[in-house]
Every structure is written in structure tokens, then in C-alpha cells.
Amino acid sequence: MDILLQQIVNGLTIGSIYALVALGYTMxxxxxxLINFAHGDLxxxxxxxxxxxxxxxxxxxxxxxxxxxxxVFLLTAIVVAIFGVLLERIAYRPLRNAPRLSAVVSALGASxxxxxxxxxVWGPNILIFPSDILPATSWNIYGVTITxxxxxxxxxxxxxxxxxxxxxxxxxxxxxIRASAINQDAAKLMGINVNFIIIIIFxxxxxxxxxxxxxxxxxxxGISFNLGWTYGMSAFIAAILGGIGNIPxxxxxxxxxxxxxxxxxxxxxxxxxxxxxYILLIMILIVRPTGILGxxxxxxx
Amino acid sequence: MKKLFTLSLAVxxxxxxxxxxxxxxxxxxxxxxxxxxxxxxxxxxxxxxxxLMVEQxxxxxxxxxxxxxxxxxxxxxxxxxxxxxxxxxxxxxVIMVIGSYTSSAAEAAQKTYYRAGVxxxxxxxxxxxxxxxxxxxxxxxxxxxxxxxFTAEYMVNVAKFKRIAIVSDYSSYAQGxxxxxxxxxxxxxxxxVYEGKIKAGSxxxxxxxxxxxxxxxxxxYFSGYYADGGLLRAQQKQLGIDAAFIxxxxxxxxxxxxxxxxxxxxxxxxxxxxPDMLPYDLAKNFLADYRAKFGKDxxxxxxxxxxxxxxxxxxxxxxxxxxxxxxxxxxxxxNELNGMSGKLKWDDKGERVGSAFMVYxxxxxxxxxxxxxKQ
Numbered sequence: 322m323d324i325l326l327q328q329i330v331n332g333l334t335i336g337s338i339y340a341l342v343a344l345g346y347t348m349x350x351x352x353x354x355l356i357n358f359a360h361g362d363l364x365x366x367x368x369x370x371x372x373x374x375x376x377x378x379x380x381x382x383x384x385x386x387x388x389x390x391x392x393v394f395l396l397t398a399i400v401v402a403i404f405g406v407l408l409e410r411i412a413y414r415p416l417r418n419a420p421r422l423s424a425v426v427s428a429l430g431a432s433x434x435x436x437x438x439x440x441x442v443w444g445p446n447i448l449i450f451p452s453d454i455l456p457a458t459s460w461n462i463y464g465v466t467i468t469x470x471x472x473x474x475x476x477x478x479x480x481x482x483x484x485x486x487x488x489x490x491x492x493x494x495x496x497x498i499r500a501s502a503i504n505q506d507a508a509k510l511m512g513i514n515v516n517f518i519i520i521i522i523f524x525x526x527x528x529x530x531x532x533x534x535x536x537x538x539x540x541x542x543g544i545s546f547n548l549g550w551t552y553g554m555s556a557f558i559a560a561i562l563g564g565i566g567n568i569p570x571x572x573x574x575x576x577x578x579x580x581x582x583x584x585x586x587x588x589x590x591x592x593x594x595x596x597x598x599y600i601l602l603i604m605i606l607i608v609r610p611t612g613i614l615g616x617x618x619x620x621x622x
Numbered sequence: 623m624k625k626l627f628t629l630s631l632a633v634x635x636x637x638x639x640x641x642x643x644x645x646x647x648x649x650x651x652x653x654x655x656x657x658x659x660x661x662x663x664x665x666x667x668x669x670x671x672x673x674l675m676v677e678q679x680x681x682x683x684x685x686x687x688x689x690x691x692x693x694x695x696x697x698x699x700x701x702x703x704x705x706x707x708x709x710x711x712x713x714x715x716v717i718m719v720i721g722s723y724t725s726s727a728a729e730a731a732q733k734t735y736y737r738a739g740v741x742x743x744x745x746x747x748x749x750x751x752x753x754x755x756x757x758x759x760x761x762x763x764x765x766x767x768x769x770x771x772f773t774a775e776y777m778v779n780v781a782k783f784k785r786i787a788i789v790s791d792y793s794s795y796a797q798g799x800x801x802x803x804x805x806x807x808x809x810x811x812x813x814x815v816y817e818g819k820i821k822a823g824s825x826x827x828x829x830x831x832x833x834x835x836x837x838x839x840x841x842x843y844f845s846g847y848y849a850d851g852g853l854l855r856a857q858q859k860q861l862g863i864d865a866a867f868i869x870x871x872x873x874x875x876x877x878x879x880x881x882x883x884x885x886x887x888x889x890x891x892x893x894x895x896x897p898d899m900l901p902y903d904l905a906k907n908f909l910a911d912y913r914a915k916f917g918k919d920x921x922x923x924x925x926x927x928x929x930x931x932x933x934x935x936x937x938x939x940x941x942x943x944x945x946x947x948x949x950x951x952x953x954x955x956x957n958e959l960n961g962m963s964g965k966l967k968w969d970d971k972g973e974r975v976g977s978a979f980m981v982y983x984x985x986x987x988x989x990x991x992x993x994x995x996k997q
Contacts, residue, residue, distance in 0.1 A: 331829050
């Protein structure tokens with residue numbers, strides 16, 4: 322039993338990352354009907370930027386560790402948000418009225434550009450986060466080990482998701498986002514600045530992705546220029562599983578995928594984890610093409 | 623008119639010959655190595671070492687009055703890219719290829735070099751590399767079988783581990799080593815409680831480790847590469863698994879310690895000596911030159927073993943006075959020479975003869991301590 326519980330903790334940890342990254346896919350899709358394939362690479366970029374900020378600030382040594390970490394998260398989120406907005410401006414806005422395929426090709430191009438940019442700036446080798454950023458404390462509860470980093474990841478992810486849900490559902494801006502997701506033209510007629518809404522979407526998505534990227538760096542420690550593809554693809558599947566365009570859906574999808582892969586890797590084989598992921602995806606698409614929670618936008622049309 | 627045609631044909635043909643003669647003015651050396659991607663550190667080491675040695679030979683006037691020229695192809699450690707690299711290097715007209723770092727990439731390229739009569743040396747340790755016995759192939763490291771025998775002997779009879787867990791990844795090197803170790807452990811009546819695999823590069827190994835934990839092993843043996851090994855060790859400690867950790871030779875890299883962080887202490891690695899432990903002047907001089915030129919140490923013994931292969935090929939050209947690869951191969955199969963990693967000698971399948979494995983334990987300050995054999 323404790324083995325199963327441990328696997329659930331493992332699954333929730335990786336699921337947190339998937340969920341955070343999946344939100345970026347889902348929000349952009351919800352409003353723009355575009356799969357932002359460069360999102361995973363923004364996540365990779367944030368891991369590198371976070372490492373730079375951390376090494377710069379830790380070098381001074383004057384700041385308390387907790388403050389340093391909070392600042393690293395804030396600054397990285399801001400910088401990556403700027404990159405996200407630039408990405409929209411350069412790669413997607415000129416193609417907004419073009420056929421959808423053009424935008425997808427542009428997204429793939431942007432993905433390659435960011436990936437190779439990371440390789441040019443930081444080199445092709447693995448970079449390694451210091452092991453002493455977060456306390457190495459761990460707790461043993463009935464045979465289940467949970468480390469400080471894992472607990473922090475799960476708790477922060479859930480808090481961010483709650484905040485996002487409240488923001489989307491109970492603020493004026495959130496209402497405007499939902500309205501733009503249903504019908505951009507109608508939203509414009511109601512006086513909503515859709516361009517501004519899209520910028521907000523990219524800012525929010527990039528910031529959540531940045532937190533995910535920093536989690537990857539702090540938990541798994543080794544980062545490489547192509548990690549965006551690995552995590553981006555899984556998060557994309559998570560978003561589809563939960564119902565792309567649906568915010569609670571990608572959270573569910575992220576955690577579900579994390580648990581699913583952990584259980585398959587633990588009980589069947591780690592080679593099959595990926596294959597089973599795709600089988601799960603295909604089954605969901607056959608039985609319920611809109612994903613588990615469905616795309617809310619589609620229901621309202 | 624006909625005369626003119628013949629004449630122009632003759633001019634054209636002689637021009638072509640002149641072109642080929644000009645091309646043959648250099649001896650072309652190929653490097654097939656993962657200079658980007660997961661194993662970039664090792665791949666760049668192989669490339670740098672080759673370029674350094676070639677530079678040194680050229681400074682002395684080259685070989686047979688010809689300069690040496692290096693062509694590098696990045697295979698990213700992947701079999702598919704390796705096959706493309708092999709074609710590319712053969713088309714460039716190289717007569718020898720140094721690399722690659724991973725067995726999978728070396729194996730995928732092997733046949734192309736054999737067909738083109740191009741000599742190949744690699745540090746790949748997978749046993750399957752010598753199964754064809756190509757005359758063009760020279761393995762420059764010790765094979766998995768010798769490594770496995772040593773590892774099994776240490777785990778079962780020296781350290782007396784009663785419950786052994788074996789973890790590998792899906793590369794042909796890691797699988798080959800894990801299979802060989804498993805076989806040798808069974809041969810000395812050891813008890814294996816777990817055999818499993820992780821997916822290299824996936825970073826998240828907790829599901830597999832959780833399963834391992836439930837079987838309560840005394841030791842976890844990992845046959846894969848350092849980028850995964852370091853994380854595996856870190857996550858093992860995180861999950862509170864007290865078992866000892868023994869990494870196969872590909873874990874011998876400074877990044878293993880960085881990735882494992884505090885958990886690196888006490889982890890053990892089975893390998894031939896590290897470059898700085900080599901007692902030969904040849905090695906000491908080359909390593910010093912490498913440091914002087916590139917501002918850092920050669921990444922590992924693997925890059926050095928590839929350079930040792932190059933040294934053997936170049937020595938063969940020097941001794942035989944030809945660049946005919948068939949003759950070079952014959953010479954290499956029937957002679958013994960002093961390399962940077964000791965005596966270089968190959969059997970008829972291209973297998974290097976002799977071995978010198980050790981168990982290293984990583985200390986608190988990150989340095990190696992020889993745990994076995996005691997000196």
C-alpha cells in the first residue's frame with residue numbers, strides 16, 4: 322500500500338509540472354484557437370534564465386535564501402512573460418487572419434528558434450542547478466517519503482491554479498477573457514480590447530510556464546536546451562486529455578497524466594509509459610473527443 | 623573535329639586526375655562524435671583531442687609528407703544520425719574515423735565504414751560491436767564482458783551484497799552491460815532481486831526507484847550514462863533508499879557528482895583508471911597539452927581512449943609507410959604498440975586485449991578514492 326501511495330506522490334510531483342505547462346497551451350488555444358508549440362521552449366528558457374538569476378544573486382550572498390528564491394521566481398516570471406509577449410507579437414500577430422496552418426508552422430519555427438537560441442547562448446551541455454537552493458528536508462509518513470521540494474511544488478501549483486480559476490471566473494478581466502474565448506468579434510463589439518486580452522493570456526501562460534521551468538530545474542537539477550520538447554509534448558497531451566481550451570481540464574489532465582505515467586512506469590515498465598500515454602490519448606479522443614472535461618467554448622457555441 | 627573532341631576529352635580527364643591527386647595531398651581523418659545533445663561534453667572531448675593530436679603531427683610535418691585534415695560529423699549519440707554521418711564521412715574521403723562515444727552510434731555506422739574500407743576506432747563497450755569481426759574495426763576500450771566479470775566479482779565476493787538490484791536504460795551499451803553483469807552475477811551465485819530499465823533523459827526516475835525500494839536491495843547497480851546516473855543517485859537518497867550505489871563506467875564524469883549533489887558521497891563507479899591516474903608519459907604530456915590548448919581537462923577516459931585509437935592508426939601509417947587501410951589493419955592486428963592508456967593490442971575481431979578495472983568511491987569533497995583493488 323505504501324508503494325502505491327509513494328507512486329501517487331511521484332505522480333503528483335511530475336503532474337504539477339505538466340499541469341502548469343498545460344495551462345499555457347490551453348489558455349492560448351481557448352482564445353486564439355492556436356496550438357502554441359513554442360510554449361515548451363519558453364519553459365526551457367525560464368529554467369536557464371532562473372539559473373542565471375540565482376547564480377547572480379547567490380554570488381552576493383547578502384540576501385536571505387528565502388528572499389533570493391522569491392526574487393528568482395518573480396524576475397524569471399517577468400522576463401519570460403516579456404518573451405511570451407514578444408513571441409505573440411512577432412510570430413503570431415501578423416498571422417492572426419491567415420489560415421490556421423500558417424500559424425502552426427510559425428509556432429514550430431518559433432520553437433526551433435528559441436531552442437537553438439538557448440543552445441547558442443548557453444551551449445549544448447547540460448547545466449546543473451545547485452543542490453542547495455531549497456532545503457533537503459524530507460518527511461516519512463507511514464513509509465511514504467515526501468521531500469520539501471515535492472511538497473512545495475504540489476502546494477504552489479495548486480495555489481496558482483486556484484488563483485487563476487478565481488481570476489478567470491470572478492474578475493472583470495477574467496470575464497473579458499472568457500468572452501474573447503467564445504467569440505472574438507462579438508467581444509470586440511462589446512468594447513473588449515481583444516489584442517490586450519491576448520497579451521494578458523500570453524503573460525499569464527508564460528508566467529505559469531516559468532514556474533514550471535524553475536520547478537524542473539530545482540527538482541531534477543539538470544537542464545538541457547531541448548527539455549522544452551520533452552515537457553512541452555507531455556503537457557500538450559495533458560491539455561488534450563483534460564480538454565484543450567478548458568482551464569480546470571488542463572489541471573486535471575496534468576495530474577492525471579503524471580499519475581498515469583508514474584503508475585505505468587512503476588508497475589509495468591518505464592519504456593511503456595510513453596506508449597501507454599499515447600494509447601490513453603487515442604482512447605480519450607475516440608470516446609470523448611473534447612477531452613475529459615470538454616471544451617467549454619464548444620458547448621456554448 | 624574528332625581530334626578536337628579527343629583532345630578536349632584528354633584535357634578533361636587529366637584535369638580530373640589532377641583534382642583527385644590534389645585531394646589526396648592530405649590524409650583525411652573523420653571524427654564521428656556527439657558534439658551536441660546529451661553527451662556533448664564527451665563528443666567535444668573526442669573532437670578536441672583528435673584535432674590536437676592532428677595539429678601536433680602536422681607541426682612535425684605530417685605523415686608520409688602529407689598533412690592531416692580533420693572532418694567532424696555530429697551524430698548526437700543517436701543511431702539514425704550516426705548512419706548519416708558514416709555516409710557523409712565516407713563521401714568526404716576519410717580513411718579513418720575516430721568515434722563514436724555511444725555504442726549505438728558506433729554500431730550503426732560500422733557497416734558503412736567496413737564496406738568503404740575505412741578504419742574505425744571507438745570507445746563503445748557493447749559486446750555486439752565485435753560480433754561481425756570487421757577488419758576495419760578496432761575497439762579501444764575494454765568490453766562489457768570483462769567489465770561485467772569484474773563488477774560481479776566485486777559485488778558478490780568482495781562487498782558481499784546479498785540483494786542486488788540492476789537498473790539500465792534502453793541503449794545498446796547499457797543493456798549489453800546490464801545483461802553481462804546479470805549473467806556474471808548468476809555465474810558466481812549472486813542474488814538479483816530486481817532487473818529494470820529507466821528511460822534515459824526522462825529525469826523522473828522515482829516510479830522505478832519506488833518499486834526498487836519495495837524490494838529492499840543492498841545495492842543498486844546502474845549501467846547507463848552519467849546524466850541519468852547522477853539523478854538516479856540523488857532520487858535514490860531522496861526516497862530514503864539506503865542501498866549502496868554502483869555506477870557503470872559511463873557514470874565516470876564530473877557531472878555525475880554535480881547532478882547527484884550531496885548524494886554523490888559514497889556512490890561507487892567501476893571503470894578503468896581516470897585520465898589523471900594514467901602513469902605513462904605519453905598520456906601525461908598529451909593531457910597537459912590538452913589542458914594548455916583548451917583551458918580545461920579532457921572530459922573523461924573515453925575521449926582519451928578514442929585519441930589512443932587515432933594514435934594507433936597514425937603510428938601504423940608511420941611504420942608501414944602507406945595509407946592503404948587493408949595493410950594498416952593487418953599491421954595493427956599483428957603488432958603491439960605503446961598507447962596513452964597502456965599497451966595497445968587487438969585480437970582478430972578488433973577486440974582490445976587486456977583490462978585494468980577499478981572500483982572508485984566518491985568522497986565528501988567529490989574526489990575519487992580507490993575502493994578495490996586495495997593498493
